[in-house]
Amino acid sequence: MPPFFGELETIHFEGRESQKPLAYRWYDPNHVVLGKPLSEHLRFAIAYWHSLAMNGSDPFGAPTLNRPWMTRSDAMEGAREKADAAFELFRVLDLPFYTFHDRDIAPEGADLKESLKNFQAMVEYLAKKMEGSKAKLLWGTANLFSHPRFMSGAATNPDPDVFAYSATTVKHCMDATKQLGGSNYVLWGGREGYETLLNTDMGRELNHLGRFLNLVVEYKHKIGFDGQILIEPKPKEPTAHQYDFDTATVYGFLKKHGLEGEVKVNLEANHALLAGHSFEHEIATAASLNILGSLDVNRGDPLLGWDTDQFPNDLQAMTLALYQVILGGGIGKGGLNFDAKIRRQSIEPEDLVHAHVGAVDLCARAFLNAAALVEAGELKAAVAERYAGWDKPEAKAMLDGSLTLEQISEKTLANGVNPAPRSGKQERLENLLNRRLF
Amino acid sequence: MPPFFGELETIHFEGRESQKPLAYRWYDPNHVVLGKPLSEHLRFAIAYWHSLAMNGSDPFGAPTLNRPWMTRSDAMEGAREKADAAFELFRVLDLPFYTFHDRDIAPEGADLKESLKNFQAMVEYLAKKMEGSKAKLLWGTANLFSHPRFMSGAATNPDPDVFAYSATTVKHCMDATKQLGGSNYVLWGGREGYETLLNTDMGRELNHLGRFLNLVVEYKHKIGFDGQILIEPKPKEPTAHQYDFDTATVYGFLKKHGLEGEVKVNLEANHALLAGHSFEHEIATAASLNILGSLDVNRGDPLLGWDTDQFPNDLQAMTLALYQVILGGGIGKGGLNFDAKIRRQSIEPEDLVHAHVGAVDLCARAFLNAAALVEAGELKAAVAERYAGWDKPEAKAMLDGSLTLEQISEKTLANGVNPAPRSGKQERLENLLNRRLF
Amino acid sequence: MPPFFGELETIHFEGRESQKPLAYRWYDPNHVVLGKPLSEHLRFAIAYWHSLAMNGSDPFGAPTLNRPWMTRSDAMEGAREKADAAFELFRVLDLPFYTFHDRDIAPEGADLKESLKNFQAMVEYLAKKMEGSKAKLLWGTANLFSHPRFMSGAATNPDPDVFAYSATTVKHCMDATKQLGGSNYVLWGGREGYETLLNTDMGRELNHLGRFLNLVVEYKHKIGFDGQILIEPKPKEPTAHQYDFDTATVYGFLKKHGLEGEVKVNLEANHALLAGHSFEHEIATAASLNILGSLDVNRGDPLLGWDTDQFPNDLQAMTLALYQVILGGGIGKGGLNFDAKIRRQSIEPEDLVHAHVGAVDLCARAFLNAAALVEAGELKAAVAERYAGWDKPEAKAMLDGSLTLEQISEKTLANGVNPAPRSGKQERLENLLNRRLF
Amino acid sequence: MPPFFGELETIHFEGRESQKPLAYRWYDPNHVVLGKPLSEHLRFAIAYWHSLAMNGSDPFGAPTLNRPWMTRSDAMEGAREKADAAFELFRVLDLPFYTFHDRDIAPEGADLKESLKNFQAMVEYLAKKMEGSKAKLLWGTANLFSHPRFMSGAATNPDPDVFAYSATTVKHCMDATKQLGGSNYVLWGGREGYETLLNTDMGRELNHLGRFLNLVVEYKHKIGFDGQILIEPKPKEPTAHQYDFDTATVYGFLKKHGLEGEVKVNLEANHALLAGHSFEHEIATAASLNILGSLDVNRGDPLLGWDTDQFPNDLQAMTLALYQVILGGGIGKGGLNFDAKIRRQSIEPEDLVHAHVGAVDLCARAFLNAAALVEAGELKAAVAERYAGWDKPEAKAMLDGSLTLEQISEKTLANGVNPAPRSGKQERLENLLNRRLF
Numbered sequence A, B, C, D: 001m002p003p004f005f006g007e008l009e010t011i012h013f014e015g016r017e018s019q020k021p022l023a024y025r026w027y028d029p030n031h032v033v034l035g036k037p038l039s040e041h042l043r044f045a046i047a048y049w050h051s052l053a054m055n056g057s058d059p060f061g062a063p064t065l066n067r068p069w070m071t072r073s074d075a076m077e078g079a080r081e082k083a084d085a086a087f088e089l090f091r092v093l094d095l096p097f098y099t100f101h102d103r104d105i106a107p108e109g110a111d112l113k114e115s116l117k118n119f120q121a122m123v124e125y126l127a128k129k130m131e132g133s134k135a136k137l138l139w140g141t142a143n144l145f146s147h148p149r150f151m152s153g154a155a156t157n158p159d160p161d162v163f164a165y166s167a168t169t170v171k172h173c174m175d176a177t178k179q180l181g182g183s184n185y186v187l188w189g190g191r192e193g194y195e196t197l198l199n200t201d202m203g204r205e206l207n208h209l210g211r212f213l214n215l216v217v218e219y220k221h222k223i224g225f226d227g228q229i230l231i232e233p234k235p236k237e238p239t240a241h242q243y244d245f246d247t248a249t250v251y252g253f254l255k256k257h258g259l260e261g262e263v264k265v266n267l268e269a270n271h272a273l274l275a276g277h278s279f280e281h282e283i284a285t286a287a288s289l290n291i292l293g294s295l296d297v298n299r300g301d302p303l304l305g306w307d308t309d310q311f312p313n314d315l316q317a318m319t320l321a322l323y324q325v326i327l328g329g330g331i332g333k334g335g336l337n338f339d340a341k342i343r344r345q346s347i348e349p350e351d352l353v354h355a356h357v358g359a360v361d362l363c364a365r366a367f368l369n370a371a372a373l374v375e376a377g378e379l380k381a382a383v384a385e386r387y388a389g390w391d392k393p394e395a396k397a398m399l400d401g402s403l404t405l406e407q408i409s410e411k412t413l414a415n416g417v418n419p420a421p422r423s424g425k426q427e428r429l430e431n432l433l434n435r436r437l438f
Helices: A038-042 A048-053 A075-093 A112-131 A160-179 A202-223 A247-256 A269-274 A279-288 A315-327 A349-376 A378-386 A393-399 A405-415 A426-437 B038-042 B048-053 B075-093 B112-131 B160-179 B202-223 B247-256 B269-274 B279-288 B315-327 B349-376 B378-386 B393-399 B405-415 B426-437 C038-042 C048-053 C075-093 C112-131 C160-179 C202-223 C247-256 C269-274 C279-288 C315-327 C349-376 C378-386 C393-399 C405-415 C426-437 D038-042 D048-053 D075-093 D112-131 D160-179 D202-223 D247-256 D269-274 D279-288 D315-327 D349-376 D378-386 D405-415 D426-437
Strands: A044-047 A097-101 A136-141 A184-188 A228-232 A263-268 A292-296 A336-338 B044-047 B097-101 B136-141 B184-188 B228-232 B263-268 B292-296 B336-338 C044-047 C097-101 C136-141 C184-188 C228-232 C263-268 C292-296 C336-338 D044-047 D097-101 D136-141 D184-188 D228-232 D263-268 D292-296 D336-338
Touching: A038 A349, A044 A048, A044 A075, A044 A349, A048 A075, A048 A097, A075 A112, A075 A349, A112 A160, A112 B405, A136 A160, A160 A184, A160 A202, A160 B393, A160 B405, A184 A202, A184 A263, A184 A292, A202 A228, A202 A247, A202 B279, A202 B393, A202 B405, A228 A292, A247 A263, A247 A279, A247 B247, A263 A269, A263 A279, A269 A279, A269 A292, A279 A292, A279 A315, A279 B202, A292 A315, A315 A349, A315 A426, A315 D315, A336 A349, A349 A378, A349 A426, A349 D426, A378 A426, A393 B160, A393 B202, A405 B112, A405 B160, A405 B202, A426 D349, B038 B349, B044 B048, B044 B075, B044 B349, B048 B075, B048 B097, B075 B112, B075 B349, B112 B160, B136 B160, B160 B184, B160 B202, B184 B202, B184 B263, B184 B292, B202 B228, B202 B247, B228 B292, B247 B263, B247 B279, B263 B269, B263 B279, B269 B279, B269 B292, B279 B292, B279 B315, B292 B315, B315 B349, B315 B426, B315 C315, B336 B349, B349 B378, B349 B426, B349 C426, B378 B426, B426 C349, C038 C349, C044 C048, C044 C075, C044 C349, C048 C075, C048 C097, C075 C112, C075 C349, C112 C160, C112 D405, C136 C160, C160 C184, C160 C202, C160 D405, C184 C202, C184 C263, C184 C292, C202 C228, C202 C247, C202 D279, C202 D405, C228 C292, C247 C263, C247 C279, C247 D247, C263 C269, C263 C279, C269 C279, C269 C292, C279 C292, C279 C315, C279 D202, C292 C315, C315 C349, C315 C426, C336 C349, C349 C378, C349 C426, C378 C426, C393 D160, C393 D202, C405 D112, C405 D160, C405 D202, D038 D349, D044 D048, D044 D075, D044 D349, D048 D075, D048 D097, D075 D112, D075 D349, D112 D160, D136 D160, D160 D184, D160 D202, D184 D202, D184 D263, D184 D292, D202 D228, D202 D247, D228 D292, D247 D263, D247 D279, D263 D269, D263 D279, D269 D279, D269 D292, D279 D292, D279 D315, D292 D315, D315 D349, D315 D426, D336 D349, D349 D378, D349 D426, D378 D426
Parallel strands: A044 A097, A044 A336, A097 A136, A136 A184, A184 A228, A228 A263, A263 A292, A292 A336, B044 B097, B044 B336, B097 B136, B136 B184, B184 B228, B228 B263, B263 B292, B292 B336, C044 C097, C044 C336, C097 C136, C136 C184, C184 C228, C228 C263, C263 C292, C292 C336, D044 D097, D044 D336, D097 D136, D136 D184, D184 D228, D228 D263, D263 D292, D292 D336
Antiparallel strands: none
């Protein structure tokens, strides 16, 4: 059988004037900016989950993306065919990383042992494929949400057997991630939450989740996995309420369980939206709490209340997000994972390639914009000027513990303090941003 | 001038069969349930803010509630007249508590000193009024959001003078709250947040906020105020993003600044809604984190995106909320504050009384429902049964640190664990709830 | 094989004091109120779609409700088994009506002819089952959204072949509905809309939809179907934008195509919510436009952005909805269809029965509340009093065409008109409502 | 007193390379594209309402924009000073149009007569100012929502005196609009709706509104006003539900009252968002219904649930909107009104100018993008190709009435129609769009 994307040529940077639909106009991986090539700043990853495993079904509709590997009677044969297609796609897009769930790469078996056997076989298969490919593993993760056994939670399931089953699965996924040289291991708690408090002991479930995460961190150290452990926040969907609501919630949870130095967040744009935040808010929050780990770049539709997981295409929003990434010190071992799916009607294989090309270029141009903003320094200077009053000793004294509330009160009254409002200059700064964009 | 609500008789419990519009049908303050009279469980408070100080204006409309005290040329005379009306209202409604912001009870002066002088004079006035009244102070708070000086924040203002001004104000509000025997002191950070990250140093502002809160807690101990310090979370409005987004966010913030044992939350139903949560979610979260402090009972309109602050009138929602309060150990030193306003068209003084009467009865009946659910024990039993597997030693071993991830994995595989899904029985439990309601 | 719900006894009205979980406490079908038995006011229907055909899958999870008929290798055998289970369920619940999509009752065939043959065979099978059952057909409809051929629309598909295919399907579904004595024929345009305007000619698609609906109406008259033709509005999901957004939108569409006297609406509570409306708003709007047809009673979760289609359990909301139904003249040939699904975790057959029992009782009690409100007349009187000024001749003259704008202006100035605001008394009326509820 | 914006130089087009913050880089009014100068395509207008009359207050905060004219003890003197400032602003921004409410330009008087006298005096004052200015009037309107008399509606008020008062006001505003050469007259029904159905007769109110609008249209013809009559849809805020919810709702209302040929819509981006639509959706809908009148260009914040009315700054969204305007035949007698306000913290006069400059350039660049898309024709060709099947006679026969449903069914079955899904190519088209943007 011919490779699924085999007809397509590898896509290259061809510069801004290129009229070819399948060329990179902005993403020159070797272009050095802020001291590093663009490829190292962005660390793009292709998601097995959306790009190879999704079939186009939705709550009211049957699958539309009938990829050949989805219907093989021998599921392991299908898995290998899918892997072949995946590496063809990696080759076509010429991006440095990929990501997977265990279930994306290998089929469920008759029991847990067989499932792990299938998984391990496919890990070996991927390891071999990687030898002949430039693609590296950004992160691995376990799908602890699709099978009915997880319908009431994985680590937070009322049934301890599901906790045990989940722990076992994660253990093997961590092993595999290490084996394949992954930079991170991700946990997304899509079923860690509740449908109704009427049947839920939330405090108990949260404690179980805390213990589960500690088990993971302890195991990481035991096996010497030097990647990051990441939690991916999402507030809802599929569950009515998920415990890892957003970055701030995850931070409190980590603090409670003593893990704030061990675990970071994998932030997704669409999940931020569902939580009532902008993507840049989540990034800035994580950076300020020192838990910024990695990014799932996609976009949601603010008019729709579910995870549309569309490919990113909003230059302003992505520029703002990546500006915060740069301010926060960069993405480190993380990367930009295209956790995005083509629309249900985009049934041709080429649609998937177009989607990636547009998104890659968008992120590249957004990063260049953000870097230019940093280099120009105007925004930073405006912010510094706004807070300049705090550089004075009498202001610092209010923060460093040398003054009590009473003493501040006395000084304030003695000095007749009467603060005058100063413009926040929002529109000027917005113009300044937009002038980098067009 | 005759007292504003002076024509109205004091409202009493008259029982379920009463047809009088201005009578309590469910709220019998002396009715003992779960070992205490209803009045002690609920600790109702009337809010100066909405009930005496609001004028019916909205973003597109001028004031409609032209209370006489709002237009006195001598502002202090207006403040005294307002206090007289307030205590008449307390008398009419016969509820045990009230709450205020500094600015609700006393007018802004020409400078901070005069503002504090006005405030102190009105505190004395209230102290005197309280001698002839049953009304006690549930909590006091400072309005650090209405005046233009706070437009860019109070404790998080880029201008340290505003921090100083705010600290001074809070110091005096805490003094007054102690003087009036208040049970709690509340902080609501309506301007602690940002409009745009383009002009904001979020990390810096959060640190300032943390220091501010520590100043408050240190002062509380210094003056020996034995009430609770409470933060009132709200995610947005008026600010585009407020730092005290919800309970989980506040918890992380308290943990970061070492204050989780010192500060609790004052939860409002409408704020929960704006954050994407149910009221009972926020209560259960706070209870599970041991920071449940007090409640602002009102309701929002899920079809509208702003704080409508309507009087509560949804029996099911309130029953669920108070059920979580009971499970969480009760409201303690907190109470149920009617942080609710009559509609802009409800311009007659009597409308305000009707609103309270309906809300009081709603909460009373909801508490009786919740208590009956607790006493019947069916919900609790259903939950206990659902988690029963965790009572077994082999399950506990996964939580208590005696097993590693690897060991759990080995045991799981050795035992051939294959968990079968079990019904969550949501509809049955919902029916069980509703059968208490009608 | 034993009938699926065969173990369960038929559920009866047992009165308010009944403690049996599976008994009707409020729904006494023979209870006469407002001149008719409750069964004729409410005309409850059980939905094949959610109750027999749904499998518990969601966008992140596999099926959990593994009903035996879903996995038969002979699909027609499965369809018959499903029908047997359906009629057992109808018997257990003892409700008068049911509803179906063509695809709910019969499997897709190899081509359209076989699909229609399967469908016709199952229609005969149902006709036979109905002979031994009290269940009647409230409405039939065609599933023009699940199969990939409809992914870009049915009547609004860019491909005329899909229009033709859809027309053919609807023709046969109308025939079947007539054959089975259905009271209504429903059209839900789940794919009639767009994902992006970039690839869409909206004006053209709307014209096609208008023609399609005219074809349906003409055919109705041709075959002498005396039921109602109903459109079911929904604003989004699965499509990003659906044309039948809400009642007001459908009305404009009907007017444009001259069909406002021919077609009515089938309103769903959860769809109203997704459109930003309350259910009672949609009902009142439809009634005021004379297009109120039938109801899908369920509930959404205002904190979630998708169709949760939960069974209704909010007494206040349902009372308000049914109050508007009564004011609007009743549900006529329509009914209350339980377009509601049990939660994904509610995997036991009995869960489905509990869900219906709770919902039936809720609607019954809500109707009794609404009827009591109507009979007491207080709300109606309050409204009449509010508009009483319009009964005067000089007011009527402004409406009946006897005065021009200029003349009104002259009179107004001459009379020195200076309207004084009057209270809308919202809280009093809300209390009045709640006193019927508890 | 010096003119308020008098220090500022007139802003000019200086080209893309300009580094001046207060220069137009894209808006060259004389640049000809699609056969007309940009100024005629865009017809920018400055809004008195937001730019001269707003004071920076919000529901939790006092005014921050203390413009000198707001505090004059002689209100008419303040009004003239405001007008002077307005025309300075028009001069500085060098844009062709402005818009006003009666109450923006003239203060409320002691009674209606004095209010009209004030208004007429200011109309004369404006007429004189216009002689020395390039500014023309895009539209006038009446503020029938701010004063308490309108709290329960204007044309839909339960009190007929308010209807009369409103009619009188509109009559004079129409006269003034004609006198000042306005191109349009706008009606925004901010209080035409309801807070609760419990006190509302919706059908009656809608009929009153229909009659009111007919009075307006009749008067337009009587006085020979040759501008457009426009309704501005908004779904909610300030009212819980407003009758002019969105374009589709307004269309149905116009059809019902026979006004679809007489009245068009003035569409606002933020109102579209509040109704759950994109701006381009509302524009395309209006164009397809032939009622596209004019635009209020601003932006909302999809994370906030109220009208933030920010200046537009999203190039992609504006490009999509203006692309639909061009497809719909252009804006005609309408224009692009900056119904947008600076942030509450943007207290310096210059902030207002920055806001306009950024927005003007955004719209200009967006229009150039949209025009380029039209000229390139790729999108149009993609759409045409998608619907090409409908150009065949057998397809047309299904639309033109020559085939019945039955005949279509017969043909479909005879031909064995079996439509194959075709890609919607959404991602390719999105890339095509974005390549015009960056």
